[in-house]
Amino acid sequence: MKLDKFPRRINRRDFLKLAGSGLLAAGGIGVAHRLASGLLLPDLIASAQGEEPDLVFAATDGWIYLPPLPTPSPYHPDDLSPDPSLFTTYMFGFRNVTGMTEEQILNQKMKAQHSAPMFWINEGQQFRLELRNLGLQMRPDLTDAHTVHFHGFKNAIPFFDGEPSSSVSVPMNRAFTYIYRPHDPGTYMFHCHVEDVEHVQMGMTGLVFVRPAQDGNTSLYPSGKYVFNDGDGSTGYDREFGMHLSEMWVDSHWADSHIQLPEWSDYKPDFSMINGRVYPDTVAPNGQGFDANGDLIAPDGFPYLQYQPISSLVQCNEGERVLLRFTNLGFMQASMTIDGIQMRVVGKDATFLRNGGADISYLTNTVVIGAGESFDVIFTAPTHSGGSGPDTYLLYNRNFTMSHSIGDFGVGKQMTEIRVHPAGSLPTQTAPNT
Numbered sequence: 001m002k003l004d005k006f007p008r009r010i011n012r013r014d015f016l017k018l019a020g021s022g023l024l025a026a027g028g029i030g031v032a033h034r035l036a037s038g039l040l041l042p043d044l045i046a047s048a049q050g051e052e053p054d055l056v057f058a059a060t061d062g063w064i065y066l067p068p069l070p071t072p073s074p075y076h077p078d079d080l081s082p083d084p085s086l087f088t089t090y091m092f093g094f095r096n097v098t099g100m101t102e103e104q105i106l107n108q109k110m111k112a113q114h115s116a117p118m119f120w121i122n123e124g125q126q127f128r129l130e131l132r133n134l135g136l137q138m139r140p141d142l143t144d145a146h147t148v149h150f151h152g153f154k155n156a157i158p159f160f161d162g163e164p165s166s167s168v169s170v171p172m173n174r175a176f177t178y179i180y181r182p183h184d185p186g187t188y189m190f191h192c193h194v195e196d197v198e199h200v201q202m203g204m205t206g207l208v209f210v211r212p213a214q215d216g217n218t219s220l221y222p223s224g225k226y227v228f229n230d231g232d233g234s235t236g237y238d239r240e241f242g243m244h245l246s247e248m249w250v251d252s253h254w255a256d257s258h259i260q261l262p263e264w265s266d267y268k269p270d271f272s273m274i275n276g277r278v279y280p281d282t283v284a285p286n287g288q289g290f291d292a293n294g295d296l297i298a299p300d301g302f303p304y305l306q307y308q309p310i311s312s313l314v315q316c317n318e319g320e321r322v323l324l325r326f327t328n329l330g331f332m333q334a335s336m337t338i339d340g341i342q343m344r345v346v347g348k349d350a351t352f353l354r355n356g357g358a359d360i361s362y363l364t365n366t367v368v369i370g371a372g373e374s375f376d377v378i379f380t381a382p383t384h385s386g387g388s389g390p391d392t393y394l395l396y397n398r399n400f401t402m403s404h405s406i407g408d409f410g411v412g413k414q415m416t417e418i419r420v421h422p423a424g425s426l427p428t429q430t431a432p433n434t
């Protein structure tokens with residue numbers, strides 16, 4: 001929330017920032033990214049000109065739902081909520097506005113979601129992500145810029161890294177296009193890097209992954225889907241599920257909506273979430289796209305999850321290999337456990353666990369995930385018991401002090417379910433988390 005407009009001395013870093021933001025201001029939406037990237041990266045600009053972005057994100061504020069706390073708190077639910085029957089918690093976040101009209105995009109102010117839209121890129125593919133800053137409806141006094149920073153990218157180009165002290169950020173009512181050509185398959189996460197303790201906690205985080213060049217080769221594994229270029233099918237899988245871990249400390253969210261400053265050293269999360277929800281909402285269905293105004297359509301039967309559209313429910317047939325892509329952009333360590341199923345960790349921080357020719361993947365029932373870490377984990381679904389309906393296993397953070405339970409078993413916790421069906425019950429998966 002600080003903005004030092006007049007640095008006493010102009011150093012190289014400041015010059016880069018000023019040059020970049022000047023171009024953003026001069027160029028306006030649509031052409032700014034061409035000018036800005038052309039200045040520094042003429043090789044990329046040649047191929048970028050005239051081409052539309054693959055993905056357009058809007059950055060803004062919004063409201064989400066979290067269940068009651070076991071101990072009443074003046075900060076939860078937030079008394080400024082536009083609809084206290086549906087939404088409890090103020091947040092900042094992203095929305096996917098790709099393909100929307102200008103009017104639809106502008107309608108999305110104060111309609112951010114958490115966690116941010118999940119997306120993926122193919123290895124070696126040039127990919128353009130346009131970020132538009134719509135501003136903060138609840139806080140017109142805050143003129144914060146936003147960025148998209150791919151956390152954990154090896155050899156990121158600083159200009160497109162979204163780290164605002166060495167590059168540009170996107171001011172209100174401006175747009176900027178990031179250009180990537182990823183070389184390292186695996187699971188990453190992204191977040192806004194402006195005032196990042198605040199903006200990350202406020203909800204500007206999501207999961208992104210890179211598909212390997214080996215994808216489509218059905219001779220190594222029948223599905224033709226792999227985590228890495230393993231050469232032997234060992235990371236082949238049938239279904240994949242992103243599991244983005246985050247936290248919410250409601251005091252700080254109340255403070256942001258009420259023009260107060262939280263004391264970040266008092267950080268104590270009230271909720272630990274998977275894909276922006278707590279149990280049992282984690283197993284509710286995905287959202288249903290957007291309506292004629294561009295607004296999100298809530299999951300069927302869950303109107304209060306309108307801005308938390310990503311389901312964490314894992315469904316699979318017995319015998320299938322299931323990939324869980326874990327990322328953690330909370331500030332606490334998570335110990336994700338499955339009772340009764342062993343997980344094989346094949347990747348860590350988008351790195352294939354193979355040391356030269358040696359297989360250093362390992363079996364475990366608990367994956368300990370530090371803040372900012374990612375894990376690629378494959379399990380084989382156990383044989384179905386033969387009972388009626390699917391067999392259910394729990395996937396949860398075994399650090400039970402991390403989040404509250406408010407009555408019924410597991411309610412409010414960082415937990416979801418794995419439902420294993422008899423062979424042949426479910427059709428082929430067409431998209432992650434479905």
Ligand SMILES: [Cu+2]
Pocket residue numbers: 092144145146147192193194199204
């Ligand atoms: Cu931000």
